[in-house]
Amino acid sequence: MKVKEAQREVSRFGALYIVEARFRNMFKWRSAIITAAILNPVLYLLSVGVGIGSLVNAKQGAGGVDGVQYLTFLAPALLASAAIQGAIDEVTFPTLQGFKWAKNFFAMNSTPITGNQIALGVYIAALGRTFVTVVIYWLILLIAGALPTGTAWLAMFVAMLAGGAFGSIMLYLTSKVEKEDFFLTAIGRLIIMPLFLFSGTFYPLSSMPLILQPIGWISPLWHATELGRYLTYGHSISGLMIGVHFIFLTSLLALGLKLAFRNFTKRLSK
Amino acid sequence: MTSLISARSLTKTYGDFVAVDQINFEVRKGESFGLLGPNGAGKSTIMRMIGATLQRSSGELAVLGKDPEKFGPQIRAHLGVVPQQDNLDSELTVRENLYIYGRYFGLSKKFLTPKIQELLEFAQLEEKRDVKVEALSGGMKRRLTIARALVSEPEILMLDEPTTGLDPQARHILWDRLFRLKELGVTLLLTTHFMDEAEQLCQRLIVMDKGKIMAEDSPAELIRKYVTKEVLELRFGSDKNSQYVDQLRQKCDRIEQLPDRILLYTNDGETLLTEIVGSGLHPITSLVRRSSLEDVFLRLTGRSLIE
Ligand SMILES: Nc1ncnc2c1ncn2[C@@H]1O[C@H](COP(=O)(O)OP(=O)(O)OP(=O)(O)O)[C@@H](O)[C@H]1O
Ligand SMILES: [Mg+2]
Numbered sequence: 001m002k003v004k005e006a007q008r009e010v011s012r013f014g015a016l017y018i019v020e021a022r023f024r025n026m027f028k029w030r031s032a033i034i035t036a037a038i039l040n041p042v043l044y045l046l047s048v049g050v051g052i053g054s055l056v057n058a059k060q061g062a063g064g065v066d067g068v069q070y071l072t073f074l075a076p077a078l079l080a081s082a083a084i085q086g087a088i089d090e091v092t093f094p095t096l097q098g099f100k101w102a103k104n105f106f107a108m109n110s111t112p113i114t115g116n117q118i119a120l121g122v123y124i125a126a127l128g129r130t131f132v133t134v135v136i137y138w139l140i141l142l143i144a145g146a147l148p149t150g151t152a153w154l155a156m157f158v159a160m161l162a163g164g165a166f167g168s169i170m171l172y173l174t175s176k177v178e179k180e181d182f183f184l185t186a187i188g189r190l191i192i193m194p195l196f197l198f199s200g201t202f203y204p205l206s207s208m209p210l211i212l213q214p215i216g217w218i219s220p221l222w223h224a225t226e227l228g229r230y231l232t233y234g235h236s237i238s239g240l241m242i243g244v245h246f247i248f249l250t251s252l253l254a255l256g257l258k259l260a261f262r263n264f265t266k267r268l269s270k
Numbered sequence: 271m272t273s274l275i276s277a278r279s280l281t282k283t284y285g286d287f288v289a290v291d292q293i294n295f296e297v298r299k300g301e302s303f304g305l306l307g308p309n310g311a312g313k314s315t316i317m318r319m320i321g322a323t324l325q326r327s328s329g330e331l332a333v334l335g336k337d338p339e340k341f342g343p344q345i346r347a348h349l350g351v352v353p354q355q356d357n358l359d360s361e362l363t364v365r366e367n368l369y370i371y372g373r374y375f376g377l378s379k380k381f382l383t384p385k386i387q388e389l390l391e392f393a394q395l396e397e398k399r400d401v402k403v404e405a406l407s408g409g410m411k412r413r414l415t416i417a418r419a420l421v422s423e424p425e426i427l428m429l430d431e432p433t434t435g436l437d438p439q440a441r442h443i444l445w446d447r448l449f450r451l452k453e454l455g456v457t458l459l460l461t462t463h464f465m466d467e468a469e470q471l472c473q474r475l476i477v478m479d480k481g482k483i484m485a486e487d488s489p490a491e492l493i494r495k496y497v498t499k500e501v502l503e504l505r506f507g508s509d510k511n512s513q514y515v516d517q518l519r520q521k522c523d524r525i526e527q528l529p530d531r532i533l534l535y536t537n538d539g540e541t542l543l544t545e546i547v548g549s550g551l552h553p554i555t556s557l558v559r560r561s562s563l564e565d566v567f568l569r570l571t572g573r574s575l576i577e
Contacts, residue, residue: 007375014376
């Protein structure tokens with residue numbers, strides 16, 4: 001066996017071998033993954049979109065919210081939050097598993113694979129799974145008539161960007177967790193839920209009291225939702241803000257990855 | 271002979287605690303080298319430093335001529351690592367575990383397919399090939415972990431307490447397999463606190479305690495240097511043992527009193543026993559055996575290897 005050659009492959013493609021292993025793992029859960037990916041949007045659309053929507057639409061009259069039907073207004077936010085939730089699930093679980101429960105990251109690291117590659121592989125695989133979720137979600141929104149414009153398909157990538165930004169930060173945070181019991185619930189209750197509620201998801205951020213608006217500004221969900229609304233129904237934002245949203249999300253993504261890389265390597269060699 | 275691993279004043283500290291204390295040793299190509307010592311001696315710590323997954327605090331270390339801190343992936347490409355605790359992917363099957371681990375070395379499917387078959391036979395897990403790892407017994411997991419370490423045909427096989435959790439039969443089969451690997455030129459580095467394992471497998475070993483090397487040599491040489499040929503073990507009943515120790519002390523080279531028995535070191539156990547019985551002492555049980563590394567350890571540290 002040409003070890004030299006094989007090893008050169010690893011230094012180049014190591015992260016992809018981790019992705020391959022992660023996909024094998026996910027494949028075992030394929031029915032659960034697909035079922036959740038379908039049920040989640042259907043239930044949301046029925047309860048929030050249609051149920052609350054009919055109340056909102058009745059009250060707002062023909063103008064709707066932000067000039068469109070409530071469901072149309074809501075759709076990009078739901079899409080982005082589904083991406084965020086999917087990315088979080090798929091980075092936190094394998095990372096806790098890898099460092100704490102099964103310790104299989106240490107097995108990976110006893111091969112030529114490096115800490116950076118493990119982090120990157122877990123991350124890419126999480127985004128792969130997230131993409132499946134997002135596509136399914138998007139199709140259901142399309143069928144529901146919530147995506148009127150021709151640029152609406154681009155909202156999938158904006159949602160992925162939101163998932164990617166949140167996912168990379170969570171990858172880093174999870175890699176720091178020594179005692180997990182409390183962590184996941186805390187993140188869910190104290191961060192995800194408030195962000196979901198205060199990111200202009202259900203009504204425009206501008207209709208919130210000014211002192212609560214900063215929650216939206218730091219929330220990837222809000223930035224992605226603004227971009228998404230611009231793409232799916234032509235919500236009006238300035239070119240400058242498009243840039244700001246985009247740069248905010250990509251910077252967060254890059255920052256999270258950088259921190260995750262560093263901490264994976266550090267924790268594996270402790 | 272070239273040395274594959276060489277440590278100079280190798281030290282690992284955790285805060286104020288010194289886990290590995292300025293140790294020196296060399297492992298040569300093709301030899302089987304052991305680290306023998308009780309819990310907490312620093313064996314696993316040394317293994318992980320050699321395995322390029324734990325940073326040393328000070329000293330020099332070269333593995334395959336390279337510094338593990340700078341060339342981790344390059345070194346790890348040539349190592350097969352069996353960690354003390356199994357870290358298999360419990361949701362994947364036996365076969366998949368071997369496969370993905372091989373992939374981490376950049377090995378192709380073409381290479382891996384026959385290799386996996388061979389390793390399944392090696393680990394006697396052919397019937398379990400498509401079973402999820404979480405459904406394996408502890409001993410099966412251990413065998414799989416060992417098989418996994420061989421998937422990349424490593425130059426150095428590092429085994430941290432390889433047979434802990436294996437039944438005696440599986441243990442002997444493993445010893446036999448390891449012996450064959452050694453014949454094929456694989457360098458073995460293993461830790462153990464089983465003296466029989468060390469005697470069977472190691473050409474050379476270091477006896478460690480509390481992060482320090484107490485002695486280094488071949489098992490036979492260690493026994494020759496530090497203890498007599500035979501040991502006479504006597505039991506008078508746990509409360510009476512101490513009352514005979516002084517009386518027995520003059521009769522042998524060295525005496526050790528353990529909680530449940532007295533060990534008398536001598537080159538001729540039977541004669542000593544006859545003499546003791548002749549002098550009117552009547553132990554409840556008596557046993558003459560050959561000295562082992564256990565006795566070497568007791569001599570060097572004043573403690574038993576296995577508490
Ligand atoms: N991460 C750590 N932080 C602090 N102390 C540690 C750490 N890892 C190991 N130690 C300490 O270093 C010492 C050596 O540990 P090590 O695991 O190397 O022992 P060992 O010889 O392998 O023992 P065993 O036979 O129980 O496996 C122990 O006292 C242990 O408590
Ligand atoms: Mg150990």
